[in-house]
Amino acid sequence: MRQGRGLSRPRGGSRKSNTAPRPQGRRRGRSQRTPWLYLAPALVVLGGLLVYPVYQLGLISFFQYTQAQVSGGEPTTFEGFGNYAELFGDRQFWEVLLATVLFAGACVVSTLAVGCSLAVLLTRVRAVPRLALMLAALGAWATPAITGSTVWLFLFDPDFGPVNRMLGLGDYSWTYGRLSAFFLVLLEVVWCSFPFVMVTVYAGIKAVPAEVLEAAALDGASQWRIWRSVLAPMLRPILVVVTIQSVIWDFKVFTQIYVMTNGGGIAGQNLVLNVYAYQKAFASSQYSLGSAIGVVMLLILLAVTLVYLRLLRRQGEEM
Amino acid sequence: MRSLSSVRLVRRPWRLFAEASALLIAVVVAFPLYWMVLSAFKPAGEIESSEPRPWTLAPSLDSFRRVFEQNEFGRYFLNSLVVACSVVIVSALIAFLAATAVTRFRFRFRTTLLIMFLVAQMVPVEALTIPLFFLMRDFGQLNTLGSLILPHIAFSLPFAIWMLRGFVKAVPEALEEAAYMDGASRSRFLWQILFPLVFPGLVATSVFSFISAWNDFLFAKSFIISDTSQSTLPMALLVFYKPDEPDWGGVMAASTVMTIPVLVFFVLVQRRLVSGLGGAVKD
Numbered sequence: 001m002r003q004g005r006g007l008s009r010p011r012g013g014s015r016k017s018n019t020a021p022r023p024q025g026r027r028r029g030r031s032q033r034t035p036w037l038y039l040a041p042a043l044v045v046l047g048g049l050l051v052y053p054v055y056q057l058g059l060i061s062f063f064q065y066t067q068a069q070v071s072g073g074e075p076t077t078f079e080g081f082g083n084y085a086e087l088f089g090d091r092q093f094w095e096v097l098l099a100t101v102l103f104a105g106a107c108v109v110s111t112l113a114v115g116c117s118l119a120v121l122l123t124r125v126r127a128v129p130r131l132a133l134m135l136a137a138l139g140a141w142a143t144p145a146i147t148g149s150t151v152w153l154f155l156f157d158p159d160f161g162p163v164n165r166m167l168g169l170g171d172y173s174w175t176y177g178r179l180s181a182f183f184l185v186l187l188e189v190v191w192c193s194f195p196f197v198m199v200t201v202y203a204g205i206k207a208v209p210a211e212v213l214e215a216a217a218l219d220g221a222s223q224w225r226i227w228r229s230v231l232a233p234m235l236r237p238i239l240v241v242v243t244i245q246s247v248i249w250d251f252k253v254f255t256q257i258y259v260m261t262n263g264g265g266i267a268g269q270n271l272v273l274n275v276y277a278y279q280k281a282f283a284s285s286q287y288s289l290g291s292a293i294g295v296v297m298l299l300i301l302l303a304v305t306l307v308y309l310r311l312l313r314r315q316g317e318e319m
Numbered sequence: 320m321r322s323l324s325s326v327r328l329v330r331r332p333w334r335l336f337a338e339a340s341a342l343l344i345a346v347v348v349a350f351p352l353y354w355m356v357l358s359a360f361k362p363a364g365e366i367e368s369s370e371p372r373p374w375t376l377a378p379s380l381d382s383f384r385r386v387f388e389q390n391e392f393g394r395y396f397l398n399s400l401v402v403a404c405s406v407v408i409v410s411a412l413i414a415f416l417a418a419t420a421v422t423r424f425r426f427r428f429r430t431t432l433l434i435m436f437l438v439a440q441m442v443p444v445e446a447l448t449i450p451l452f453f454l455m456r457d458f459g460q461l462n463t464l465g466s467l468i469l470p471h472i473a474f475s476l477p478f479a480i481w482m483l484r485g486f487v488k489a490v491p492e493a494l495e496e497a498a499y500m501d502g503a504s505r506s507r508f509l510w511q512i513l514f515p516l517v518f519p520g521l522v523a524t525s526v527f528s529f530i531s532a533w534n535d536f537l538f539a540k541s542f543i544i545s546d547t548s549q550s551t552l553p554m555a556l557l558v559f560y561k562p563d564e565p566d567w568g569g570v571m572a573a574s575t576v577m578t579i580p581v582l583v584f585f586v587l588v589q590r591r592l593v594s595g596l597g598g599a600v601k602d
Contacts, residue, residue: 034505038420039432041413042476049451049473050439056450121341124334129341136349142585143352144534146553147574150560151355154567162354162371191351252443255536259560274445281449282541294446301441309434 054298061291070287083292092268093276093293100251100272103182107250110190112243115197120227122202134199141195149259152188175261178269185256185270193249197242204238205231244308248301254278273297355578358571359383366568382572385559391548392555396576399533399552402464406471406532407525413472414479415487415521419513421480422487423495439477444470448541455542462546467538475528482527486520487513522588529584533577552577 061083068074087093118137122130143151156163158171174184208231216226232239254274261270264279271279273293281290353373358366360378365371386392421433451470452461460466490513498508536553543549556577559569 032426035420035424035426035429038416042417042480045413045469045473046439046476049454049470050442050447053447053450053454054442056453057447060450060453118344121337121344124337125341126334126338129338129345132345133341133348136345138585138589139352139582140348142530142581143578144530144553144581146534146536146556147355147578148351150556150570150574151351154358154571155351155354157567159369160367160371160567162373165369165371191348248441252445254445255534258536259557274443277446278448278537287449291446291449294443294449297443297446298441301443302438305438305441309437 057291057294057298060288061295063288065286065288065291067285070285079288083288087289087292087296092271096268096271096273096276097296099182099270100274103186103272104247104250104253107186107189107193107253108243108246110186111193111197111246111250114190115194115242116201116239118194118198119201119205122198123205137195137198140191141199143192145192145255146259148188148192149256152184152191153260156184176266178265181261181265181270185253185260188256188260189250189253193246197246200238200242201235204235208234240308240311244304247304251297251301251304352578355571356575358567359575361568363568366571382568383576385566385569386555386572386576389555389558394548395550395552395555398464398549399577400580402467402471402535402551403529403532405468406475407529409468410472410475410479410528411521411525414476414483414524415514415517417476417480418483418487418517419509422484423492436477436480440481442474444474445537448537451538452541461542461544462549464549466542467532467535467551470538471528471532471535475531478527479524482524483517483520486517490516526584526588530581533581 062079062081063069064077064079064082069076118133122133125133140148153175155161156174158164158173164170164172175181212230212234213226216230221229252274253272257264257270257272257275258278263283264271264275268276268279274297277290277293277297279290280286280293357373357375359382360380361375362377362379362381365375365377421429421436447470455461455466460469494512495508498512503512534553535551536557539551539554543551543554547554552573556570556573559566559573
């Protein structure tokens with residue numbers, strides 16, 4: 001965003017004036033058009049399949065849209081904020097919203113804690129254990145959300161799973177209670193998302209010049225002190241990125257909840273916003289209510305994005 | 320790149336302790352995958368046993384047989400592959416062009432566009448299932464693979480562009496000027512010089528689009544409603560997973576089959592991925 005640095009960029013016309021015999025005006029005109037030419041496919045795809053659906057989502061949330069309207073039996077009617085009023089008047093919505101925020105928060109904190117500590121651990125060990133941990137993490141990362149969900153469910157299965165056997169829990173059912181079900185999903189989410197944090201932070205630590213750490217150590221700084229006063233500030237941009245990515249991913253968890261708690265748990269006790277919207281729309285055909293929930297999610301994530309942009313801007317990073 | 324200092328500075332018993340815990344954690348992290356593959360090979364009696372053992376003395380292919388004998392499983396596999404590969408190739412090409420535009424040119428609205436790409440990443444894909452369902456229906460795309468490919472291209476683009484910027488930026492500008500000096504045209508520079516140099520980055524980026532397309536389960540569930548011949552792997556897996564009476568052997572075998580292509584892909588691009596993430600985040 002700093003203007004000064006950007007000016008060193010070559011501009012078509014002046015740079016080539018002595019080698020290219022083409023007229024100045026034409027070249028400048030072309031180089032103004034070229035970026036848009038390159039951007040065109042991306043803009044068309046994003047416009048048609050992202051921006052337009054978002055607009056539609058907003059639109060549907062203001063109309064009465066149920067099975068009758070979808071099949072064309074009844075005309076759609078404008079509801080104004082009716083759907084939102086219905087949503088905000090529904091106690092379940094607030095419960096689900098609270099559960100989503102708490103669950104996503106717990107996932108983010110656990111993922112970051114695990115990812116960062118393992119990244120630090122990776123810098124403390126020799127090649128073989130490092131490779132072992134790296135490979136295991138890549139395996140977890142590569143596992144599709146749906147297979148990860150079924151495997152973790154099987155591990156914690158009350159009848160045939162090894163975990164209950166190891167912990168001596170008998171036939172304790174993890175998915176029966178609300179908290180234990182959320183906890184099980186959290187374990188799976190952390191398992192499949194800590195590798196991104198670990199690998200990224202590890203790459204960041206590796207990029208810190210060895211001399212800096214050496215100097216700090218020579219000055220008698222403790223390990224904790226080095227981490228707090230040297231590494232953490234240098235890693236701040238990376239930490240911001242992984243935090244925000246985790247917030248976005250964990251706030252939108254769908255597959256894990258849907259598969260592991262069988263569509264939202266007993267009597268919907270494990271619903272999060274994403275699954276809630278889907279169930280409203282496709283299970284009970286209340287498309288407009290589902291869309292209204294989608295809009296609420298969109299607004300919350302937009303707020304997160306704005307915070308992120310402010311953080312980036314404060315660091316004076318050029319885009 | 321090795322930070323010798325930090326290794327040297329750690330005292331010996333501490334390092335041994337650290338290495339032991341790293342190995343232990345690696346085992347814990349890998350355990351679910353091990354258990355998945357193991358269960359896929361266990362005979363039915365051992366899976367549904369109340370004394371599960373972490374090994375099997377009588378490996379059997381029964382579960383895999385059940386999976387592959389399921390109606391058109393091969394077809395689902397192929398469908399998933401077609402969807403994932405189309406998404407990877409198309410989005411990589413589009414993202415490459417867009418990333419070049421935003422890093423190697425200055426133009427009006429450039430910063431605005433970048434912010435838009437960032438904001439686009441936040442859009443919850445699942446929330447858009449509803450309008451996309453209507454969109455696909457209006458264009459007669461329901462029950463086709465296109466209804467899975469198109470949205471995934473759109474959803475993987477913003478992140479791919481964002482990540483590729485670092486790679487495009489890393490190519491020295493002097494190289495671009497030298498190419499023009501030698502009389503190369505813009506498109507020649509783009510495809511014959513820049514593209515090969517950015518290729519490692521494209522590979523790293525495609526991991527993410529491959530995974531999102533390969534894992535997709537929501538769109539497959541919502542858009543492929545009546546024509547099961549257009550279905551994909553996650554749907555085939557769920558056939559075995561009935562909440563009340565799951566066929567765990569079948570689920571684990573299908574999960575294994577579904578996980579292997581991603582694992583192979585990951586191992587192949589592993590190095591580039593690590594350096595790519597570093598580059599994308601540092602930039």
